[in-house]
Amino acid sequence: MELQKIADQRKPLLTPMKDALKLWINGMKGPAETSIDAYRSTSRRIERWADRAGVVYVSDVTPAQLDAWRASWTPDAEVADNRLALATQASLLIRLKSFFYWATAMEYTTRDPTLLLRSITPNHSQTWPLTPDQFVQLLAATYKFDEEARHRTGKIGQWLRAIFLVQRWTGLRVGDVLYCPKSALAGNRLRAVIRKKMNRKPSESLVDFILPDHVVAVLNALPRRPEEHPDYWFWSRRCSPCVNTNKWVRKIDRLNNYLDFKDEDGEPLDFRSHMLRDTFAVEMLLAGMELAKVSKLLTHESVATTERYYAKWTRARRQQLEDEAMLAMQRMGATFTNVQPAQLRSKVRLPATAYIH
Structure with a gap:
């Protein structure tokens, strides 16, 4: 016993x-x-x-x-x-x-x-936006991806470009883009389900985003892939949204074979789809939008989250601050002989339509 x-x-x-x-x-x-x-x-x-x-x-x-x-x-x-x-x-x-x-x-x-x-x-400094030139390089890599695809079903560059453009101009996470049905697009308005909010605030999980014309045109031009459900651009509905996201993320990761990104210190930089969410946020901040409003667009529950991830003093933001300080001092009567505003020193930014590639 x-x-x-x-x-x-x-x-x-x-x-x-x-x-x-x-x-x-x-x-x-x-x-x-x-x-x-x-x-x-x-x-x-x-x-x-x-x-x-x-x-x-x-x-x-x-x-x-x-x-x-x-x-x-x-x-x-x-x-x-x-x-x-x-x-x-x-x-x-x-x-x-x-x-x-x-x-x-x-x-x-x-x-x-x-x-x-x-x-x-x-380390929240890992947040990293793409420059306009890097975004163009990313879209170009999708063509190289198609060139080396052995089978027709492997040629998915057109769909990758659509995903990246939607992310770049909405700040959506890649899984939320992939989950969107075709019916979610009405004119320039895209209604997306924020899957993170489905867990906490189901009533706030549906959010509208405004897409530029050239992004709408790319989505509308997508042909139907035989393996995808007719009501969706990027999902067959034969698997869960999570499994579908993982499949696309693996394909996106393969684009690094055709990219040679460097960070602002010249160190190698692997592309991740979340960088396009970072790009959207930082570009909005650099365009003068208030942090609290960018937070709303990103569907963050707290502006503190946005500040922690995106309100960084990257080189571009430091240059913007330097410009504002110089203009303020010039209004006070100060002059600067050997320096000019960073906006004049830096390369002219590409127009939105350049992102179509």
């Missing part, structure tokens, strides 16, 4: 990692589907790590193992699964802690191995 009692007490500690992860996901009844998708992704990532580390039971995991795994997360990690940007690392760590907090409460382990893991603070 005593041996049976001990065995019963130890039984939860012999819960396989795969089983625990499945139970953790199945128990999530509150979050919306888009949130659960993120946890499913984390679950699969933990499972792959456990397989690599030889971990069978939840109780086998040690703080040292998790600390070593956390330390291996870098954008250029040797293991592809560990190649994570800083913001992704921060999100993964939060969900990793959530799993082991739950597993400890379920008595699958006697102590939480994540307690000593240091938090990760995203």
Whole structure:
């Protein structure tokens, strides 16, 4: 009897990692589907790590193992699964802690191995807008993409250009663009579903955006792809919006094979679709729009979020501030012999129609 009692007490500690992860996901009844998708992704990532580390039971995991795994997360990690940007690392760590907090409460382990893991603070300076020239290069890369496509179905440059133009002129996240049905476009007005708001404020998830004529023309010119649903430009409806987004993001990432972007310090810069949201925000700020209004256009719930990500003193914004300071001092009677406003020094900006390519 005593041996049976001990065995019963130890039984939860012999819960396989795969089983625990499945139970953790199945128990999530509150979050919306888009949130659960993120946890499913984390679950699969933990499972792959456990397989690599030889971990069978939840109780086998040690703080040292998790600390070593956390330390291996870098954008250029040797293991592809560990190649994570800083913001992704921060999100993964939060969900990793959530799993082991739950597993400890379920008595699958006697102590939480994540307690000593240091938090990760995203570096918001990673936000990076494209210059007008870089945007033109991005559109040009879609033609190179098509040239090297082996099959007709792989020639998707026309759809990529449409996605990028919508993002550039609305600031929408790529998943929200892909989710738009054709019926969402009425004249120059595009009604999009902000999927992040579906979780928190469903009544505010539908938002209207105004598109320039040349973007409307590109959308209306898209032929129907046989694999797509007739009511959508970028979605077959045979998979979830999340899976569809992941498919397109993988295609977008391949464009880096045809790009040679550099940041303002001359360092290599990989293109990510979210840069077009950054581009929209920064261009609006540089055009003189107030931060609070840009925040509304980005559908942020707080202007503090917009300020944290977009109100940076990048070189362009510093030049703008310098111009304003010089003009103010000139009104006071000051003169400047060896310097002129940055707007005159810099290259003339491309007109909106140049973005059509």
